[in-house]
Every structure is written in C-alpha cells, then in structure tokens.
Amino acid sequence: MKFLLYALLLAPSVLFGQIIQNESLSFEADSTSNTLVIRDARTNHTWTADLANCLSDADITKWGTLGQTSFDAFSITEITQRAEHQLKVTVKEARTGKGHSMIVTLDGPNVSFEVFTDDVGAPFAALGLPPMFTTNMKAGYLTFCDRSSGVLKKQDDTGVGYNEALLTVYGNTNCLNIPLVGVFDQTTGDAMMLQIESPLDANVRLSRKDGLIWPEPVWQCSMGTFAYPRRVTYRFIDKGGYVKMATLYREYQQKRGMLKTLEEKARDRPAVKRMEGAPILWAEASDAAFLKKLRNVGFTHAILAIESSPAENRKWSELGYIPLGYDSYGDISEGPLGFQSDSIQENGHMLPTGEMMTGWTTTDPSGRVIKQYYLRSSSKYLDAAMAYSQTRISEANRSGNFIDVMMAMTLMEDYHPKHTSDRKTDLKYRREVFQYYLQKGLVIGTEHGNDWGVDLVDYTEGGLSGPNWWIPGTNTSGWNAGHLRAPVSRADFSPEYLKYGLPTQRIPFWELVYHDCVATTWYWGDSAGWFGKVAPEIKTLKDLVTLLYGDMPLFWSEVKFDWKNDSAEHLETFYLTVPSMRDKFGVQMTAHEFVTDDLQVQRTTFANGSETVVNFGEKTFEYKGEQLPKNGFYCSGPNLQQRRVLRDGQLVTWVKTDQFFYCDSPAPIDELPLSISGRIVLFKMDDTQWNLVLTGAAGDTVELPDAALASQIGKTKYRVCGFDDEWNTTEPRAVDGMVVTFGNKVYALTD
Known part of the structure; x- marks a missing residue:
C-alpha cells in the first residue's frame, strides 16, 4: 500500500x-x-x-x-x-x-x-x-x-x-x-x-x-x-x-564571495584607507591657489579628480589626498588605440543590424551635437587599458582611477564577426579591466555601480541620485546633469525627479547591503552644490540624505561651482556631512526605519553604534530630550556628536569629534565652551597644526577660552598665526591669558 x-x-x-x-x-x-x-x-x-x-x-x-x-x-x-x-x-x-x-x-x-x-x-x-x-x-x-x-x-x-x-x-x-x-x-x-x-x-x-x-x-x-x-x-x-x-x-x-568590505580592500590596497573622511572634489589644474585655500578651511582630505602634472600629483598625495585619474573605455572616436580613441570599424561594438553602436554626445548649450562618440567593444577594453595606463596612471603619480560608464552601461551583446560576445562574456571583459587596475594598488571609482562589480570598486558615483535627472522638465534648455549645465529655474526639474528625490519616496536599500563595502555619492551634475541658487530646499535635502545614509558628498571647484558668492553654502555641505561620513566609513548600516507614520522622521543605525535621526517634516519632533525642527537632526557615534535642534526656540547646529568642531548658533551654548554668536569651525590639519575659521562669526572680534581651545586641540601650549593673501601662515604670536581674542578671519594654531 x-x-x-x-x-x-x-x-x-x-x-x-x-x-x-x-x-x-x-x-x-x-x-x-x-x-x-x-x-x-x-x-x-x-x-x-x-x-x-x-x-x-x-x-x-x-x-x-x-x-x-x-x-x-x-x-x-x-x-x-x-x-x-x-x-x-x-x-x-x-x-x-x-x-x-x-x-x-x-x-x-x-x-x-x-x-x-x-x-x-x-x-x-x-x-x-x-x-x-x-x-x-x-x-x-x-x-x-x-x-x-x-x-x-x-x-x-x-x-x-x-x-x-x-x-x-x-x-x-x-x-x-x-x-x-x-x-x-x-x-x-x-x-x-x-x-x-x-x-x-x-x-x-x-x-x-x-x-x-x-x-x-x-x-x-x-x-x-x-x-x-x-x-x-x-x-x-x-x-x-x-x-x-x-x-x-x-x-x-x-x-557568493561578492561581499568584500572596505576594510578588507584596504588591507590589499592601503590607499583605500585614505578615503576615510574624503569627499569627491572635481577640479582643474588651474585651481592650485583655490585648492590651497580650500585645504585651509577644511578640505584636508579628498579624492581629488584633477588633471595635474606628476609633480603636483605627488605633492597632493604626500598631503594625504587621492589624486584621481579619469578613464573611459566605452566611448571612442576614430584614431589609434588609446584614451577614447580606436578603430571604430575594427574594434567598435556592432549592433544586430550591422551598425556600429553610437555612444556619448557632447553638445553646446542649445543642445546642438558637437561630437558623436561610438562604443568600443568590451573585448578590446583590456587592450586599451594596457596601452595607456602606464602613462596616464603610474607615471602621472595617481593613486586612484575613476572608470566612467563601464559599470553603468547595460550589459550588451556584440555582433561584430571578429569579436562576437554575449552578455556573460561582456561582463567578463569588463571585470578584467577593474581587476587589472586593482593589481596596481589604486583606489577605484565608477559611475552608477551595478552590483556585479561591488567586489572590484571602492566608491560609486551617482547611486544617491537615481535616474530621474535624465528626464527634463518643461525647460529643456536648462539643467543637464550629464553635461554639467547648472539649473536656471525650477522648470528644469521633472515631476519624476522631484518626486523620487523626496526622502519619503526613497530608502537606503543599497547602503543596507553594501555600506561597509562601497562608498556612495551623488551624480557629478546632481550634487548639492548645483542647487543653492535655484532650489535651496533641494540642496538642503541632499545634505540631509547624505548625512542620514552616512554617504559621501561631491564637490566641484571654481570651474563649476560659484565659490566666490556661495562658499558658505558649499562649506556647510562639507561641515555637516564629512564628519558623519568619516564616523561611518567602512561600517555596516544595520537598520533604517521610518519613525513616524508620515515617513518624515527617519533613523539609521550602524554596526559601530552610530545612529542618525533626521526630521524632514514640518512638525518639530522630540528625540532623546532634544527638539528637532524641520531639517533638524540628531547624530551620535563612537567619535561623533552632531545636532541641529531648538534651544529656547532658536536653531542651533553643532558637530564635534576628536579632530573637528563646528557650531552655528545665535548665542553661545553653555555645554559647548567654544560656541560663539555665529559660526565657528576648528579642525586638525596635521599633528602640528589646527585651523580656526571665524569668518562666520557675528562680530568683528571673538573671545575664546584658552582652556577650551587647549582641550579641543590636545595641546596646553600653542601659538596663533594668521594667513596672508596666498594662504601662507604669518608670524606666530604667543597666547597669553585665560581668553584669546581673534578677528573675523582664519587662523592656524601651531606648536
């Protein structure tokens, strides 16, 4: 039976x-x-x-x-x-x-x-x-x-x-x-x-x-x-x-062996450790004076995407930066094998129709095409890398390489009779290029970041942005994030872009899986600094999302951002997001939750005990005894205290770590002896120097307690220097007395 x-x-x-x-x-x-x-x-x-x-x-x-x-x-x-x-x-x-x-x-x-x-x-x-x-x-x-x-x-x-x-x-x-x-x-x-x-x-x-x-x-x-x-x-x-x-x-x-943490990557490639507290900064070789100024107001570490000489790159590397090369293997124009150059008919990607596949286009402000690129076959990527990487990377003294497009492009089939390949083979060819550069010990970045390559890269550019910046608003001749055209009006933004940029329409799913494996930032034409003039609320939202997710901000130098008029806004992005990013660098995100039913108050937690709470809503929210207004936050970690809260009905913001102090308040705060009326920034440059930024102070002079300064910088004796117009330190003066008087300037506190 x-x-x-x-x-x-x-x-x-x-x-x-x-x-x-x-x-x-x-x-x-x-x-x-x-x-x-x-x-x-x-x-x-x-x-x-x-x-x-x-x-x-x-x-x-x-x-x-x-x-x-x-x-x-x-x-x-x-x-x-x-x-x-x-x-x-x-x-x-x-x-x-x-x-x-x-x-x-x-x-x-x-x-x-x-x-x-x-x-x-x-x-x-x-x-x-x-x-x-x-x-x-x-x-x-x-x-x-x-x-x-x-x-x-x-x-x-x-x-x-x-x-x-x-x-x-x-x-x-x-x-x-x-x-x-x-x-x-x-x-x-x-x-x-x-x-x-x-x-x-x-x-x-x-x-x-x-x-x-x-x-x-x-x-x-x-x-x-x-x-x-x-x-x-x-x-x-x-x-x-x-x-x-x-x-x-x-x-x-x-x-599957695809989960390789930044800590593990740094053991194989020590340059990865330099990413801790390092935002992305796109710059030009002509920005040397500007970059010197930026270093003295806080940018002591950065992934510096700049076309500089080998000697300049070595200098930046010695200061702790990551001089970054720019690379792109897909887009080519007709020419000898090299950077964005190849034989289109021999080594280009062929469609099923027999046509050679087109790639990126460069345009003028009216949208008129200036140059049409074609796509190189992925079977030829490694040949190109081996042909010019020595000159563009090793001999240029770069410690990082940004490989554009390759991890963003759809996996494709190549129908060229001399190098036919399916998507599986296409993926194999792409991974070979990343593996080639890993052997050189470089920090590797890429666009977008499909997770078929998370074990091969250290940061991805664009994951915070999503795809909807591709969709134009009613003003089609304005903002273009791909071609780095700044917004000119709110009509530049599509309904899709505005909707799925809202914190109630997004979650950090990628970060919940990969935060300790890959750093993530905004798309290069969609970072916070593009929006301050036209849509400051978008700029604020991007800063808060970066803070909540413990992710990486992205900046442009004077070639794209208006630092002359908007430096306070750009520096605010840096001061509010970089200390948090450093606190959580290479640390697993363990949870994200919507604290309120309207999804406006959100909380993230991390494996090192860090937590961040942000209130995106209109109503004030109480958390651990603090009143968080709209755009308020509460962050804590092993080496981080960060708040934007109401005190006696007034908005106060501060950030405190062992190497950084920032406070913006209408009046001094009792628990923060270095707080003033206005904004103060104090940060460690190196073992011999801290910089004090008082350009945002409310008055012409600022008095700070010597004991509080000594406690923050860990030195009982120090001297005060100013800076000349070329950002060289001036003759130091000794500190004498219980109170130190400063002007509305930038100072160096030295041994």
Missing part, C-alpha cells in the same frame, strides 16, 4: 492540483484553475499567479533591448512531483503551442523557479514565467534600486514613475542595479522579495492588477535564443520588511 501511495504521489496530474509544503510555505499548481498558489503559514498570506495572460514574446530593438511586448494564455499540461519539496510544472502557449517548464523547489521560506523551454536553440525573444504573484496587503509598497540607493513606491500610487515599467537587470536607466524587487506591508513588515538569480539576460516587469503594482520576471534572449535555464527565487518574510530583504540579499552575496 505504501508503494502504491508513493507512486500515486509521484505520478503526473493534469486534472487537479498538486501540493508540496514545508513548515513555512506550501506551493500548489492547479491545472483546473490554471493557477499557481503559494501560502505562507507564518503570515497567512496567499499569493496567487494566473497563467491566463503571460508575456510570451517581444520585439527586440536595434540596441538589443526589449521593445513592444505581447501576451498569450498559458495552460498547465502536466504536473510531476520530483522530490518531497519539488514539482515540475509544464505549460503550453495557446497561440503558438510552444512548451515551457518550471522546476519549483521549496527551501524554508523560499520558492525557487527554474525555467526551461522545449527548444533552447529555437529563435526566442522574451518570456514571462512564472507569472505575476499577488496577495492582499494593508499598506503595500514596492522597493528596488533603479540606478539608485532605493526607490519606495506605494502599490496604489498612480502618480508619475514606475506605473508600467520594464526594469532591465544591470541596465543603465529603467534598470535594477541589484537584481531584485521587493513588496512589503508597511504596517506588518510582511514581505516578498523577487530575486533574479540568472541576472545577465533578465528584466523585471512592473504592472498593475486591480489597481496595485506587482513585479514579475521577464527573461530575455541570449544571442537570439533562450540558451540556458533561468532561475528566480521568491523569498517570503515574516516581519522585517525591506531591512530583512537587504539582510537576506547581503547573506546571499556573502556566500
């Missing part, structure tokens, strides 16, 4: 449902209703997928991406139990009769689908299996990383952005830089994470059912065929929401 029952259990069924289950989940394939059903015993959620309308085909654009999609009714033709927790479900398309199958496996709270087609070598474009799973949630949200730290969108939100979208895994825009989409209930924390485990030829489709947005996988052809089995796993979560999702994905990446 037992043998007969087991035989029946394993026999195929086409007339009724078949179930597999474990302690957490059950999965049922029902040929009668033509549905797939997952039941979560912990949350009592039932997830249902209907095979009546599955994505079955798509046009392929000349760029190799999916275009117009079409759908068909699929029917279950066979269900076979292969093991205790595994079923094989076979389906057929109604219109074409094509057959596909899914091997479904339960593993704890996870359901995996391995998808096959009957003829892997037959012409193929796209397939949506398994179909969309839906359930009932009280307050459902979607989250994913679309060239961003993390998008947050309510499922019933019909406003702009992500209503009907096809997100390409490891794409450029409309993409996923982490191969997953999560759905969670904000009230309970119950969640489902759709994780693409065959990410190189994959998309996730977002579409509505009964007014709510849900995700589903869409598999894309590889060189015109299905080529190989595809795998997706649905991870079901009982409480924990997006933070638990990030934890699970981090564990997955750790098992």
Whole structure:
C-alpha cells in the first residue's frame, strides 16, 4: 500500500492540483484553475499567479533591448512531483503551442523557479514565467534600486514613475542595479522579495492588477535564443520588511564571495584607507591657489579628480589626498588605440543590424551635437587599458582611477564577426579591466555601480541620485546633469525627479547591503552644490540624505561651482556631512526605519553604534530630550556628536569629534565652551597644526577660552598665526591669558 501511495504521489496530474509544503510555505499548481498558489503559514498570506495572460514574446530593438511586448494564455499540461519539496510544472502557449517548464523547489521560506523551454536553440525573444504573484496587503509598497540607493513606491500610487515599467537587470536607466524587487506591508513588515538569480539576460516587469503594482520576471534572449535555464527565487518574510530583504540579499552575496568590505580592500590596497573622511572634489589644474585655500578651511582630505602634472600629483598625495585619474573605455572616436580613441570599424561594438553602436554626445548649450562618440567593444577594453595606463596612471603619480560608464552601461551583446560576445562574456571583459587596475594598488571609482562589480570598486558615483535627472522638465534648455549645465529655474526639474528625490519616496536599500563595502555619492551634475541658487530646499535635502545614509558628498571647484558668492553654502555641505561620513566609513548600516507614520522622521543605525535621526517634516519632533525642527537632526557615534535642534526656540547646529568642531548658533551654548554668536569651525590639519575659521562669526572680534581651545586641540601650549593673501601662515604670536581674542578671519594654531 505504501508503494502504491508513493507512486500515486509521484505520478503526473493534469486534472487537479498538486501540493508540496514545508513548515513555512506550501506551493500548489492547479491545472483546473490554471493557477499557481503559494501560502505562507507564518503570515497567512496567499499569493496567487494566473497563467491566463503571460508575456510570451517581444520585439527586440536595434540596441538589443526589449521593445513592444505581447501576451498569450498559458495552460498547465502536466504536473510531476520530483522530490518531497519539488514539482515540475509544464505549460503550453495557446497561440503558438510552444512548451515551457518550471522546476519549483521549496527551501524554508523560499520558492525557487527554474525555467526551461522545449527548444533552447529555437529563435526566442522574451518570456514571462512564472507569472505575476499577488496577495492582499494593508499598506503595500514596492522597493528596488533603479540606478539608485532605493526607490519606495506605494502599490496604489498612480502618480508619475514606475506605473508600467520594464526594469532591465544591470541596465543603465529603467534598470535594477541589484537584481531584485521587493513588496512589503508597511504596517506588518510582511514581505516578498523577487530575486533574479540568472541576472545577465533578465528584466523585471512592473504592472498593475486591480489597481496595485506587482513585479514579475521577464527573461530575455541570449544571442537570439533562450540558451540556458533561468532561475528566480521568491523569498517570503515574516516581519522585517525591506531591512530583512537587504539582510537576506547581503547573506546571499556573502556566500557568493561578492561581499568584500572596505576594510578588507584596504588591507590589499592601503590607499583605500585614505578615503576615510574624503569627499569627491572635481577640479582643474588651474585651481592650485583655490585648492590651497580650500585645504585651509577644511578640505584636508579628498579624492581629488584633477588633471595635474606628476609633480603636483605627488605633492597632493604626500598631503594625504587621492589624486584621481579619469578613464573611459566605452566611448571612442576614430584614431589609434588609446584614451577614447580606436578603430571604430575594427574594434567598435556592432549592433544586430550591422551598425556600429553610437555612444556619448557632447553638445553646446542649445543642445546642438558637437561630437558623436561610438562604443568600443568590451573585448578590446583590456587592450586599451594596457596601452595607456602606464602613462596616464603610474607615471602621472595617481593613486586612484575613476572608470566612467563601464559599470553603468547595460550589459550588451556584440555582433561584430571578429569579436562576437554575449552578455556573460561582456561582463567578463569588463571585470578584467577593474581587476587589472586593482593589481596596481589604486583606489577605484565608477559611475552608477551595478552590483556585479561591488567586489572590484571602492566608491560609486551617482547611486544617491537615481535616474530621474535624465528626464527634463518643461525647460529643456536648462539643467543637464550629464553635461554639467547648472539649473536656471525650477522648470528644469521633472515631476519624476522631484518626486523620487523626496526622502519619503526613497530608502537606503543599497547602503543596507553594501555600506561597509562601497562608498556612495551623488551624480557629478546632481550634487548639492548645483542647487543653492535655484532650489535651496533641494540642496538642503541632499545634505540631509547624505548625512542620514552616512554617504559621501561631491564637490566641484571654481570651474563649476560659484565659490566666490556661495562658499558658505558649499562649506556647510562639507561641515555637516564629512564628519558623519568619516564616523561611518567602512561600517555596516544595520537598520533604517521610518519613525513616524508620515515617513518624515527617519533613523539609521550602524554596526559601530552610530545612529542618525533626521526630521524632514514640518512638525518639530522630540528625540532623546532634544527638539528637532524641520531639517533638524540628531547624530551620535563612537567619535561623533552632531545636532541641529531648538534651544529656547532658536536653531542651533553643532558637530564635534576628536579632530573637528563646528557650531552655528545665535548665542553661545553653555555645554559647548567654544560656541560663539555665529559660526565657528576648528579642525586638525596635521599633528602640528589646527585651523580656526571665524569668518562666520557675528562680530568683528571673538573671545575664546584658552582652556577650551587647549582641550579641543590636545595641546596646553600653542601659538596663533594668521594667513596672508596666498594662504601662507604669518608670524606666530604667543597666547597669553585665560581668553584669546581673534578677528573675523582664519587662523592656524601651531606648536
């Protein structure tokens, strides 16, 4: 009898449902209703997928991406139990009769689908299996990383952005830089994470059912065929929401060997340690005098993206900076093998149509194209790196290299007859270039940062920005972040940009996974300093998001930013974000939470005990006895105290570490003996010198207690120097008395 029952259990069924289950989940394939059903015993959620309308085909654009999609009714033709927790479900398309199958496996709270087609070598474009799973949630949200730290969108939100979208895994825009989409209930924390485990030829489709947005996988052809089995796993979560999702994905990446921390990277390449407390600063060789001034008002460390001479680069390196090279392997114009130069016909990337693929364009302010680049084949990237890296990097005395575009560009197929490659091979070629530069001991940065390369880079530029700066506002001739044109009016900003820049529409999902592995900053034309004149509230918001996430600010020198008129605003960004970044550099973000129901008060915590609370809302919020007004914050860490709070109804801001002190207050604060009326900044330059910045003081003279100064700088005896017009220190004067008098200037406190 037992043998007969087991035989029946394993026999195929086409007339009724078949179930597999474990302690957490059950999965049922029902040929009668033509549905797939997952039941979560912990949350009592039932997830249902209907095979009546599955994505079955798509046009392929000349760029190799999916275009117009079409759908068909699929029917279950066979269900076979292969093991205790595994079923094989076979389906057929109604219109074409094509057959596909899914091997479904339960593993704890996870359901995996391995998808096959009957003829892997037959012409193929796209397939949506398994179909969309839906359930009932009280307050459902979607989250994913679309060239961003993390998008947050309510499922019933019909406003702009992500209503009907096809997100390409490891794409450029409309993409996923982490191969997953999560759905969670904000009230309970119950969640489902759709994780693409065959990410190189994959998309996730977002579409509505009964007014709510849900995700589903869409598999894309590889060189015109299905080529190989595809795998997706649905991870079901009982409480924990997006933070638990990030934890699970981090564990997955750790098992795959992709989770390499900045501490580990610094052991292999000591230059990485210099990133601690170092923002990005784009500058020109002509900025030498400006940079000397900037160093004396606080920029004592920076990743300095500057085209300087080898001697100048050596000097900056000796001061503790990271002189950075700029590199780009994709974009080329016709010429000999070299930097952005190559034979387009021989070494260019060829589209399926036989055309050579175009790349970046340079334009004038009116949008007229000045120069059109083409794309180099990734099979030739390493040849180019080896051809000119010695001159541009090693002989130039650079300790870092920014490789633009390569980790932002969509993975592509090359149809050139001399170097044909699929996306898997394209990825291999790209990784080889990063590995080549790692062997040189360099700090490596890149644009955007798809997570196929997080083990290879140290910082990514643009993850804080997201993709929506690509979408122009009604004024199309104004701001252009890619071409570094400053905003001229609020009409420059699209509704999508304004919406998904809000803190209530974003979460630090990327940081929850990778904060200790990769530093993250804003896109070079979208950092805070571009917005002070036209939209100061955007500038403030960007500073606060950088602070909350413990991320890296990005600056431009006088070549792009108006330091002459806006220096106080740019320096405020530095003073408020860099000490926090230093406190959390290479430290895991352990949690992010919305403290209030309106999502306006948010809190992050880190593995070293640091926490940051920011109030983005209009209402004052009390936290640990402090009153946080709109844009107020409370930060603490092993070596950080930072506040923007109300004291007696007045706004006061301060930052204090062992090497830095900043305070901006209408009057002195009793607990901070170095506070004044106005702004004071005191920071360590090196072991022999601290600089005191009093240009923001309210009066012409400032009196500071000698004991308080001595305590902060750790020296009982010191002398005071001023600076001349070229930022050289003047003759020092001794300190005599209990109070030291200063003017409204910058001073050096020296041994």
